[in-house]
Amino acid sequence: MAVFAGAPAANANWESRIVGWYFEDESRRWTDQDYSQVHFITCSSSGPSVSTEIRLWRVVNNSPDIGYDRKVFSECFTWYDGDETSTGVWHNLPYSRADYVDDEYIGGYYFSIRGVDGYQADGPSLNVDRVVQDTTAADG
Numbered sequence: 001m002a003v004f005a006g007a008p009a010a011n012a013n014w015e016s017r018i019v020g021w022y023f024e025d026e027s028r029r030w031t032d033q034d035y036s037q038v039h040f041i042t043c044s045s046s047g048p049s050v051s052t053e054i055r056l057w058r059v060v061n062n063s064p065d066i067g068y069d070r071k072v073f074s075e076c077f078t079w080y081d082g083d084e085t086s087t088g089v090w091h092n093l094p095y096s097r098a099d100y101v102d103d104e105y106i107g108g109y110y111f112s113i114r115g116v117d118g119y120q121a122d123g124p125s126l127n128v129d130r131v132v133q134d135t136t137a138a139d140g
Contacts (some may be wrong), residue, residue, distance in 0.1 A: 013137045018128040020046075021113050023120045027133070029059065029108035031099035038047070038088045038111055040128045043076035045116055047124030050077050053114040056090050056123040059098070059107050076128065107116055 018040075030036075036056065043052065047115050051074040057065045073086030088111075090113020116123045 013133060015130065015132045018126060018131055021126045023115060023123060024112055026112045027103045027131070028111045029100075029110045030133060030135070031096065031098045031107075032093055032109045032135050033095035034091070034093055035135060036090045036093060036109060037132075037134045038071075039130070039132040039134070040073050040076040040086045042079075042084060042129035043073065043086070044127045045124040047117065049117040049126070050074055051118070051123055052116045052126050054088060054111045055114050056088070056109060056111050058096050058109050059105055060095070061106055089105075118119065 003131065010108070011081075027038075029080065038056070040052070043049075045052075049129065051072055053070050055070045055071050056068040058066050058068070068090050069088075071086075071088030073088065076084050076086040079089045093109070096107045096109060099106045113126060114120070116126050
């Protein structure tokens with residue numbers, strides 16, 4: 001069962017967690033322009049995982065969504081102090097406003113899981129203690 005804490009929202013910056021995600025599970029949507037960061041803090045899985053891959057997407061209404069660079073997160077799986085972080089950063093993103101209308105997202109950005117430990121379908125599930133999404137470039 002995939003659980004992503006929080007109700008539908010389109011905030012530019014947010015924090016949540018991931019419990020039991022698999023290949024192709026998707027995050028909530030957000031409004032963005034130019035810059036986006038996604039941080040995974042303290043990752044684990046249902047198997048002996050050492051990495052997960054995510055991809056950023058821009059919602060395109062009435063057409064396939066546009067995918068951006070994939071990022072492999074492995075640092076968050078190391079358990080040195082229990083607060084290990086992996087970060088993906090995307091630059092030069094076009095403006096896209098996320099709205100939730102009639103039980104459907106219109107516009108915005110989201111990320112999806114593209115694999116856990118190199119597995120796609122039928123792979124282990126992913127858990128992340130903290131997911132932080134930030135559109136503030138000054139945070140670097």
